[in-house]
Amino acid sequence: xxxxLLQVKNLKKQFQVAGGMFEKKEFVNAVIxxxxxIKEGTTFSLVGESGCGKSTTGRLxxxxxxxxxxxxxxxxxxxxxxKQSELGDLRETVQMIFQxxxxxxxxxxxxxxxxxxxxxxxxxxxxxxRENLVLEMxxxxxLNTEYANRYAHEFSGGQRQRxxxxxxxxxxxxxxxxxxxVSALDVSIQSQILxxxxxxxxxxxxxxxxxxxxxxxxxxxxxxxxxxxxxxxVEIATKEALFVNPLHPYTKALIASVPVADPLLRxxxxxxxxxxxxPKNPPTGCTFHTRCPIAQELCxxxxxxxxxxxxxxxxxxxxxxxxxxx
Amino acid sequence: xxxxxxxxxxxxxxxxxxxxEIKILRGVNFSIQRGEVLGLVGESGSGKSITSxxxxxxxxxxxxxxxxxxISFHGTDLTKLDEASMRQxxxxxxSMIFQEPMTSLNPVLKIGKQLTESIEMHMKLTRKQSxxxxxxxxxxxxxxxxxxxxxxxxxQLSGGMRQRVMIAMAMACEPELLIADEPTTALDVTIQAQxxxxxxxxxxxxxxxxxxxxxxLGVVAEMCDRVVVMYAGxxxxxxxxxxxxxxxxxxxxxxxxxxxxxxxxRKEVLDSIPGNVPSPQNMPQGCKFAPRCSNAMEKCHEHxxxxxxxxxxxxxxxxxxxxxxxxxxxx
Numbered sequence: 001x002x003x004x005l006l007q008v009k010n011l012k013k014q015f016q017v018a019g020g021m022f023e024k025k026e027f028v029n030a031v032i033x034x035x036x037x038i039k040e041g042t043t044f045s046l047v048g049e050s051g052c053g054k055s056t057t058g059r060l061x062x063x064x065x066x067x068x069x070x071x072x073x074x075x076x077x078x079x080x081x082x083k084q085s086e087l088g089d090l091r092e093t094v095q096m097i098f099q100x101x102x103x104x105x106x107x108x109x110x111x112x113x114x115x116x117x118x119x120x121x122x123x124x125x126x127x128x129x130r131e132n133l134v135l136e137m138x139x140x141x142x143l144n145t146e147y148a149n150r151y152a153h154e155f156s157g158g159q160r161q162r163x164x165x166x167x168x169x170x171x172x173x174x175x176x177x178x179x180x181x182v183s184a185l186d187v188s189i190q191s192q193i194l195x196x197x198x199x200x201x202x203x204x205x206x207x208x209x210x211x212x213x214x215x216x217x218x219x220x221x222x223x224x225x226x227x228x229x230x231x232x233x234v235e236i237a238t239k240e241a242l243f244v245n246p247l248h249p250y251t252k253a254l255i256a257s258v259p260v261a262d263p264l265l266r267x268x269x270x271x272x273x274x275x276x277x278x279p280k281n282p283p284t285g286c287t288f289h290t291r292c293p294i295a296q297e298l299c300x301x302x303x304x305x306x307x308x309x310x311x312x313x314x315x316x317x318x319x320x321x322x323x324x325x326x
Numbered sequence: 327x328x329x330x331x332x333x334x335x336x337x338x339x340x341x342x343x344x345x346x347e348i349k350i351l352r353g354v355n356f357s358i359q360r361g362e363v364l365g366l367v368g369e370s371g372s373g374k375s376i377t378s379x380x381x382x383x384x385x386x387x388x389x390x391x392x393x394x395x396x397i398s399f400h401g402t403d404l405t406k407l408d409e410a411s412m413r414q415x416x417x418x419x420x421s422m423i424f425q426e427p428m429t430s431l432n433p434v435l436k437i438g439k440q441l442t443e444s445i446e447m448h449m450k451l452t453r454k455q456s457x458x459x460x461x462x463x464x465x466x467x468x469x470x471x472x473x474x475x476x477x478x479x480x481x482q483l484s485g486g487m488r489q490r491v492m493i494a495m496a497m498a499c500e501p502e503l504l505i506a507d508e509p510t511t512a513l514d515v516t517i518q519a520q521x522x523x524x525x526x527x528x529x530x531x532x533x534x535x536x537x538x539x540x541x542x543l544g545v546v547a548e549m550c551d552r553v554v555v556m557y558a559g560x561x562x563x564x565x566x567x568x569x570x571x572x573x574x575x576x577x578x579x580x581x582x583x584x585x586x587x588x589x590x591x592r593k594e595v596l597d598s599i600p601g602n603v604p605s606p607q608n609m610p611q612g613c614k615f616a617p618r619c620s621n622a623m624e625k626c627h628e629h630x631x632x633x634x635x636x637x638x639x640x641x642x643x644x645x646x647x648x649x650x651x652x653x654x655x656x657x
Binding site for chain 2: 049050156157158159186187188189190191192194195198213215216217219220243253254255256257258259260261262263264265266271272275276
């Protein structure tokens, strides 16, 4: 049995969106109730559409923002409420790869400085030792070591993403939070980066929290998947279970909506009606009931609890057992 | 039924920078028939969007210019038309949907105003009639509360709603050709499915020809009748959609199709194409794809392949399928 590296329990994040000293305060719940675990050396993915809270969850775990309530345990230690000054270890163990390789690298720094920076902050290595590590890291991510003295703008999107990965890996982290790491890249480049991430995972026993809206990418890279809708996880399952037998109506709709790159499988789709509700003013009860094809009275009144259906699959839906009949 | 709405022949578009001409399109050829959806695929930098801007002649404020070739729309060569005549066509006979519904609607004008503007101009209707027509069009794209929406501003709408409004604007004058440049790329999958379904319905109803520009092969497989694959400003392969996915010929097309992770496919390592798209200032000699191609031969690096006919409706420009030999430079 693999060790649990990260445990997230009932995580909640509320942002204040309006109000001040004299005005009525308004809040939006970006993350309402999120719980999951990541085992060592495995990939857990969060999927969902824009505004579902998947990026906020990632940022909470790296403590770029502070949780409102709930707990985040890393290697058995609670890290959700550490003070800014105590975050050093966490930042070494948990690193992040960002979506936009154009915005996430400092244009005024050379590639070697970008990759070296975490070492300056987290280690007491000498300049020479740091430089050796940087060159080694460039090799590992598949970049020519001659590139070390260039600036980020001289590189293509895929190469920049490699630089971002090198920067994340240099502190020898245990967990990498990858927030849409390939969605800004062309498909031929996207597959290069996905292959690299998989290779690195095997070589360094890394765990990934992979955040993405793209189900086919998620299926390729994950061991386990959590499907999010309006701030909550509605279904958690192993990759095999989720794609072979999705249970939640939202998961089903999401999988059915993905255009398949094979014209022979073209079919008329049962598309979900309506838009994603505004998270400032979420629907009562099950937040999906406004778009759900099987919604009943109960769904408007009561928030469904997460229930384990099989060993591989848990789902938050009142009528999951009845789906086949409806 | 076999009537070509649009014929693009040997289109070359250049941009000027520092007194230099940079060739972005290097001889693009394709045609679209009535009621047909033609997919234009390729990665960023392949010239897909420049092709659409060239057809619309939307070069205002840029150094872009059509250098050679012709764009024949029902027999009229668009490259020869002046700006005033183009204005008569845009939005009426040819319209366009852009990728970013957020930035392509005017934020300070109400939806109604933006919709009726082109209707009044092109259809010569009174204000009252054009308002009625606008509401009708909004309803046809699945917007239930069309009357209310006319008085709202773009920022009050969701991404999917904005894209519906964009489509309504494009379809309002019942164009014969609709150019959709990555129409669903900025949208979530469930909304994307709605919009694609809507575009199909509108096409069936009005027999509109659609030029669908996308990088997403899933969208292509779902929507298109025929596909044109572009690389580095040229068409490298053209085929019927079923033929293209079942029997791709060009190594680039093969690479693209194999790079896409597919649901249900338990492949450990994805195929990928090494390297990057060459920049227009720095085009390799010979076949532009040769430096990334695993099948590249000596002649690929020296000579550009011509477009070859594989079957009646399948064309590919690659030396692997060349019918005539070419002399290599002695080394």
